[in-house]
Amino acid sequence: xxxxxxxxxxxxxxxxxxxxxxxxxxxxxxxxxxxxxxxxxxxxxxxxxxxxxxxxxxxxxxxxxxxxxxxxxxxxxxxxxxxxxxxxxxxxxxxxxxxxxxxxxxxxxxxxxxxxxxxxxxxxxxxxxxxxxxxxxxxxxxxxxxxxxxxxxxxxxxxxxxxxxxxxxxxxxxxxxxxxxxxxxxxxxxxxxxxxxxxxxxxxxxxxxxxxxxxxxxxxxxxxxxxxxxxxxxxxxxxxxxxxxxxxxxxxxxxxxxxxxxxxxxxxxxxxxxxxxxxxxxxxxxxxxxxxxxxxxxxxxxxxxxxxxxxxxxxxxxxxxxxxxxxxxxxxxxxxxxxxxxxxxxxxxxxxxxxxxxxxxxxxxxxxxxxxxxxxxxxxxxxxxxxxxxxxxxxxxxxxxxxxxxxxxxxxxxxxxxxxxxxxxxxxxxxxxxxxxxxxxxxxxxxxxxxxxxxxxxxxxxxxxxxxxxxxxxxxxxxxxxxxxxxxxxxxx
Ligand SMILES: Cc1ncc(COP(=O)(O)O)c(C=O)c1O
Numbered sequence: 001x002x003x004x005x006x007x008x009x010x011x012x013x014x015x016x017x018x019x020x021x022x023x024x025x026x027x028x029x030x031x032x033x034x035x036x037x038x039x040x041x042x043x044x045x046x047x048x049x050x051x052x053x054x055x056x057x058x059x060x061x062x063x064x065x066x067x068x069x070x071x072x073x074x075x076x077x078x079x080x081x082x083x084x085x086x087x088x089x090x091x092x093x094x095x096x097x098x099x100x101x102x103x104x105x106x107x108x109x110x111x112x113x114x115x116x117x118x119x120x121x122x123x124x125x126x127x128x129x130x131x132x133x134x135x136x137x138x139x140x141x142x143x144x145x146x147x148x149x150x151x152x153x154x155x156x157x158x159x160x161x162x163x164x165x166x167x168x169x170x171x172x173x174x175x176x177x178x179x180x181x182x183x184x185x186x187x188x189x190x191x192x193x194x195x196x197x198x199x200x201x202x203x204x205x206x207x208x209x210x211x212x213x214x215x216x217x218x219x220x221x222x223x224x225x226x227x228x229x230x231x232x233x234x235x236x237x238x239x240x241x242x243x244x245x246x247x248x249x250x251x252x253x254x255x256x257x258x259x260x261x262x263x264x265x266x267x268x269x270x271x272x273x274x275x276x277x278x279x280x281x282x283x284x285x286x287x288x289x290x291x292x293x294x295x296x297x298x299x300x301x302x303x304x305x306x307x308x309x310x311x312x313x314x315x316x317x318x319x320x321x322x323x324x325x326x327x328x329x330x331x332x333x334x335x336x337x338x339x340x341x342x343x344x345x346x347x348x349x350x351x352x353x354x355x356x357x358x359x360x361x362x363x364x365x366x367x368x369x370x371x372x373x374x375x376x377x378x379x380x381x382x383x384x385x386x387x388x389x390x391x392x393x394x395x396x397x398x399x400x401x402x403x404x405x406x407x408x409x410x411x412x413x414x415x416x417x418x419x420x421x422x423x424x425x426x427x428x429x430x431x432x433x434x435x436x437x438x439x440x441x442x443x444x445x446x447x448x449x450x451x452x453x454x455x456x457x458x459x460x461x462x463x464x465x466x467x468x469x470x471x472x473x474x475x476x477x478x479x480x481x482x483x484x485x486x487x488x489x490x491x492x493x
Contacts, residue, residue: 015067016064016065017065019056019061019064020039020043020048020049022036022064022065024065033071036065036072036075037074037075037076037078037079040085041079041084044084044095044097051095051136052094052095052096053094053095054094055085055093055095057092058072058093076093079093083096083138083449083450083451083487096136097138097450097451128237128459132448132453137453138451138483139451139452139480139483139487140453140472141453141454141471141472141473141481141484142453142455142472143282143429143455143472144341144345144428144429145340145341145344145345145428145472146315146341146342146343146344146397146401146428146474146475147400147401147404147474149475150393150396150400151343151344152384152389152393155384156380156384159380159384160380163376163379167379172375174371174372175372177363177371178202178204178205178206178363178366178372179205179206179372179373179378180206180375180379182382182383183206183381184204184206184351185201186381186385186386187201187206187337187351187385189385189386190390191204191324191337191353194314195310195314195323195337196323197324197327198327199353205351205353205362205363206349206372206373206378207350207351207373208348208349208370208373209348210239210311210337210338210340211238211242212366212369213334213336213350214246214336215242215246215369216352216365216366216369217229217307217362218243218248219365220358220361220362220365221248221272222246222247226248226271226272227247227249228248228249228250228268228269228271229248229249229250229270229272229274229307230251230252230253230268230272230273230274231243231251231253231273231462232252232255232259232260232280232281233252233253233254233255233461233463234255234283234460234462234465235252235255235274235282235460235462236281236282236460239274239281243274251270252462252463253265253270253273254463255280255285256285258288258290259275259277259285259286259287259288260273260275260287260291260295262294262295265295265298266298266302271302271303271305272304273295273304273305273307274307274309275306275307275308275309276309276310276311277292277308277325278310278312278313278426279311279312279313279315279322279423279427280423281309281460282423282429282457283423283431284422284423284424284425284426284430284431285422285423286319286426287322292325295325296328296332299329299332300332303332304332305334305355306329306332306333306334307333307334307336308325308326308333308336309336310324310335310336310337311336311337311338311340312341312426312427312428313426314341314394315394315398315426315428316425316426316427317402317405318425319425330355330356331355331356331357332355333355334352335352335354336350336351337350337351337352337353338350339381341428342393342397343390343393347377347381348373349378400474401473403478404473404474404476404478404481405473405474407473407478407481407482408424408471408481409424409430410482411481411485411486412432412485414482414486414489415485415488415490416434416488416492418434418435418436419433419468420432420433420434420435428472428474428475429470429472429474431468431469431470431471432468432469432471433457433465433467434467434468439456439458439467440457440458440467440468440469441456441458443467443469443488444456446491447484447487447488447491450487450491452483452484452487452488454469454471454488455469456468456469456470469488
């Protein structure tokens, strides 16, 4: 009987395995490890091998294919190196990442990296977030989530038991589309304590997050003949997509170191604008005092509407709090808040405090969308707010997020020495820009192929600009952050 190495070399004798229907007859002469590694990558990419799947023992597969064990070991090693698998000692070799499209290893320079499928195109389609969110990654540095691992599960379930024990049967019927009185009261108090806003519970409308606020507003404004909501540039791609879905054009208005440039907003002629004054998304700049006044003048002079997206204002580290704009001009500012950054996006809960003139129409839009948010999570949330649990969580989160932010800045210094960091004083993310000429979508694509998920800055821009990344640090540990940045650094090299 010939030795296994020699069998494969002899092209007249081939051997196969049930595993992925591998057959050495398909292998090119002299490239068995390359062939096997490529077949495994393909299986990961098309889903035949899922994250967590264990590859067969090298000895077993080698015997089935009648190749030397070194051929299989070498192929597995390549998968480990390009981030598709990890070696777990006696636990074997386990799949850890399923790249979204091409199964080829990432080339070293981002400029030469083919974008994987349509995921990281420069003008992404509306479902791009779903596609990217679904793409498995070892390390997820996407912006927009707090530390989800510390979601207060025990406090939540205790509060849920409490409210289940106290609410009478009628509470489980159809309720007020504005939200439960308990949560509207709790939100009004929260806004007074934490955001400098004095509002009555009856002015608060509970919604399914800021995403729904934008949808409801677009519908209400659309009925009044408004077709445009100006947006910050750079500004949130997600917010832009929501407004567009509901029929709005979104003319871009540049942002500089003081926030949105109001002169350009005036020139745009748009009757409404979406802004993130406390922590501009994604640059992190704060709308300066003079700019705030200028923006108020714009609204008051031309009957303009300011949509204030206060998405992560409570998370701040090295700077004083920035009060909400709405306090300055309630007739012209529609305030949008959310628990997505305080607790978890999965709760799909937020609130709107609209100018009095828009409030009724928004309540109608909410009523005819879904008759109001589910009551039970509203009761639980109100309980957590009233009991001080939410403030406690915020204090804990601040500490943890600050440490992670520091870890990210340090890792950027080590692995991306030429990068310029912006917007790190507050929030859940920061941005880095590069003084170089390449497509940041390619960089994000190459990083994802190596198991690290990030958002390219260009996604959030409508105009040209330097390549960059928007890097979330709140949901990852310091070790993951360091590892993720090392991967990005190696891709950039
Ligand atoms: C700029 C911005 N605003 C608001 C939100 C929150 O949206 P929601 O409350 O619908 O989760 C996000 C989420 O990532 C965001 O990036």
